[in-house]
Amino acid sequence: MTNNLPDALSLTQALVRENTVTPISTPALDILEQHLSQAGFTITKLPFSEPGYADTDNLYAQIGSGEPHLCFAGHVDVVPTGDVADWSHAPFAAIIDDGKLYGRGTADMKGGVACFTAAGIKYISQNPDFKGTLSFLITGDEEAVAINGTPKMLNWLKQQDIKLDHCIVGEPSNPSFMGEEIKVGRRGSMLANLTLFGTQGHIAYPERADNPMPRLAAILDGLCNDALDQGTNLFQPSNIEVTSVDVGNDAHNMLPQKIDVKFGIRYNSLHDFDSLEALLKQKFDAIHERLGGRYEVDYFRSGEAFYTEDKLLIELVQNAVKKHTDHVPKLSTAGGTSDARFIKNHCPVVEFGLVGNSMHKVDEHVDIADIKTLADIYLDIVENYFGAKLNMSEGDE
Numbered sequence: 001m002t003n004n005l006p007d008a009l010s011l012t013q014a015l016v017r018e019n020t021v022t023p024i025s026t027p028a029l030d031i032l033e034q035h036l037s038q039a040g041f042t043i044t045k046l047p048f049s050e051p052g053y054a055d056t057d058n059l060y061a062q063i064g065s066g067e068p069h070l071c072f073a074g075h076v077d078v079v080p081t082g083d084v085a086d087w088s089h090a091p092f093a094a095i096i097d098d099g100k101l102y103g104r105g106t107a108d109m110k111g112g113v114a115c116f117t118a119a120g121i122k123y124i125s126q127n128p129d130f131k132g133t134l135s136f137l138i139t140g141d142e143e144a145v146a147i148n149g150t151p152k153m154l155n156w157l158k159q160q161d162i163k164l165d166h167c168i169v170g171e172p173s174n175p176s177f178m179g180e181e182i183k184v185g186r187r188g189s190m191l192a193n194l195t196l197f198g199t200q201g202h203i204a205y206p207e208r209a210d211n212p213m214p215r216l217a218a219i220l221d222g223l224c225n226d227a228l229d230q231g232t233n234l235f236q237p238s239n240i241e242v243t244s245v246d247v248g249n250d251a252h253n254m255l256p257q258k259i260d261v262k263f264g265i266r267y268n269s270l271h272d273f274d275s276l277e278a279l280l281k282q283k284f285d286a287i288h289e290r291l292g293g294r295y296e297v298d299y300f301r302s303g304e305a306f307y308t309e310d311k312l313l314i315e316l317v318q319n320a321v322k323k324h325t326d327h328v329p330k331l332s333t334a335g336g337t338s339d340a341r342f343i344k345n346h347c348p349v350v351e352f353g354l355v356g357n358s359m360h361k362v363d364e365h366v367d368i369a370d371i372k373t374l375a376d377i378y379l380d381i382v383e384n385y386f387g388a389k390l391n392m393s394e395g396d397e
Contacts, residue, residue, distance in 0.1 A: 005122055006035050008375035009101070009368055011114035013094035015076060016103035022077035023054040023148070025140020028110065029076060032117060032138060036061045039121040040128075041136075046156055048148035056148035060157070062135040063124060067165060069133040070385050071347075072116040072378070073150065073339060074170040075142030078105035079360050086362045100365045107366050108359035112170025113138060115354075115371060119378035132386050135164075142339050146302075150339040154346055164347040166313045168381065169340045172356030173332070178370050179325030182317055183351035185307035185333035186341055187235055190265045190276060191300040194219070194284075198293060200257040210293060211255040216245070218287045223263055226283075228271065234307055235268030235333050266336070269305045303341030307333060310348035317352055320380035324373050352377070 011031075018027035033043050041061040049055040081091040081104050089095040091104040101111075120134055137157075141149025157164070174180040196216055201209020220242060228238040244262035265276060277299060284295055308314070314331065321329045329352075343349040354374055358364045 005125055006114075006118050008111075008115045008118040008371050011035070011118055012101065012106065012111045012371055013103075015110040015114055016094040016101075016105050017092055018076075019092050020077050020105070020140065021080050022143040023056045023141050025075075025077050026057045029057055029059045029138065029140065032059060032061070032076070032113070032136075035117060035121060036136070039063070039124055041124075046153055048152045050147050053145060053147045056139070056141040056144075058140060058149055058153050059138045060135065060153060061138075062133060062162075064130060064133040067132060068386065069135065069163060069165045070382065071135045071137055071164045071167040072120065072170060073137040073139075073167055073343060073349075074109050074113040074116070075139045075149070075339065076105070076110055076113055077140040077143045078108070078110070079143050082362055088363050091364075096368060099368055101368050101371070102363060102365045104364055106358075106364055107172045107354050107356050108364070109170055109172060109353055111366050111371055112172065112353035112374065115375040116168070116170050116378045119375050119382060122379055123382045127383075127386075130386055134382065137167075137343075139339065146339065146342070150342045154342055157346070164343075166310065166385070167340075167343050167347050167349040168313075168317065168378075169338055169343065169349060169351040170353040171338045171340075171351045172353045172359055173351045174329075174353070174355045176355060176357055177327070178355060178373055179321050179327030179329050180355075181332040181334075182314070182321065182329045183333065183335065183338075183340070184309075184314060184331045185234065186303070186305065186335065186337055187238070187266045187268050187333065188271070188273075188305035189302035189337045189341075190267070190273060191302060192263050192265070192280075192297055194261040194263070194295060194297045196259040196261070196293065196295050198255065198257060198259075201255045203253050203255055206255065209255045212259050212293055213256070215287055215291045215293050215295075216259050216261070218291065219261070219284065220245075222283050222287070228265075228267065228279075232268055232270065235270075235305065238265065238267035238271060240265050267305060268333075269307065272304055273299070273301045303337055305333075306341065306344045308344065308348050308350055313348050313350055316381055316384055317350055320377045320384065321352065323380060324377050
């Protein structure tokens with residue numbers, strides 16, 4: 001086992017310097033493989049492909065055996081940079097300036113991956129004979145469509161009869177300061193492509209055509225203004241957001257043949273895929289029965305709403321965060337989606353990572369002090385996770 005343990009800051013810089021705009025991930029995964037294999041982890045590269053989607057490389061690293069099994073999950077692919085000229089520092093240079101580390105992926109989430117990797121290696125170096133299993137599930141497909149990443153990795157684990165007991169996802173869970181929030185759930189996500197069909201014609205002779213625009217107006221009014229619910233004690237209200245309307249008509253005197261509408265829904269536990277599809281069908285059918293015409297709609301089911309109630313996992317993370325930040329973190333379900341939506345079907349999962357207020361933005365950055373703090377939090381979690389579980393087992397015996 002190596003005596004040269006990686007520190008979280010240097011490892012973050014090394015990962016950020018690799019241009020891994022989704023679905024590219026291999027250069028960053030190679031860096032992690034080098035450090036983890038030297039520390040004694042068994043490495044399995046998991047490349048997956050699917051017709052119509054980009055091939056994706058993924059990595060699973062494991063050390064130890066048996067129960068309990070704690071897994072850290074994350075991704076090393078990043079969103080595009082936008083116009084590089086708008087950045088104060090080159091997005092893949094990993095420059096430190098005024099106590100901050102700049103670069104695409106510093107917050108989301110190469111910093112988190114570096115922190116749990118450094119913490120895990122440090123724990124193993126200090127506890128080579130620990131009882132249990134520690135693993136890392138790292139994908140290159142989180143920022144894309146999540147087709148060839150975490151879902152297929154989890155299926156592979158199941159095929160190998162590898163069971164996860166608990167998982168922590170290193171997403172940037174804190175909105176504005178370290179120790180602010182732990183994500184213990186997420187709203188569900190559904191995307192839709194709606195097509196309204198008409199008959200093309202001259203605007204002077206509307207009776208000879210079928211203009212789908214009135215139906216569009218009615219549908220947009222319902223999608224944009226009808227409230228799905230008022231929220232719950234655990235979740236904020238569900239919302240529908242229209243993201244694109246494409247008529248494809250450049251002529252002022254021609255009625256359109258069809259209209260393509262894209263919209264997305266983020267929903268709480270009052271709904272699921274089937275209930276939302278049924279509700280929307282009812283709305284769309286009613287409009288077309290009144291105004292005529294026809295429509296087609298395709299849905300992409302991204303993930304159902306969920307909430308984690310595992311007391312052991314939540315308290316371990318809460319206690320470690322409070323110890324190193326002096327803040328009692330709020331248990332939150334706010335925000336977008338993450339790969340936790342897949343992991344929750346296999347084991348209890350929570351999310352805790354760096355501050356995310358600059359993620360996906362120009363000049364994405366994190367405080368370098370927060371990187372050290374997060375690595376310390378992760379190390380504390382690992383130490384207490386295995387200790388707590390072992391003590392529980394010994395007590396049961």
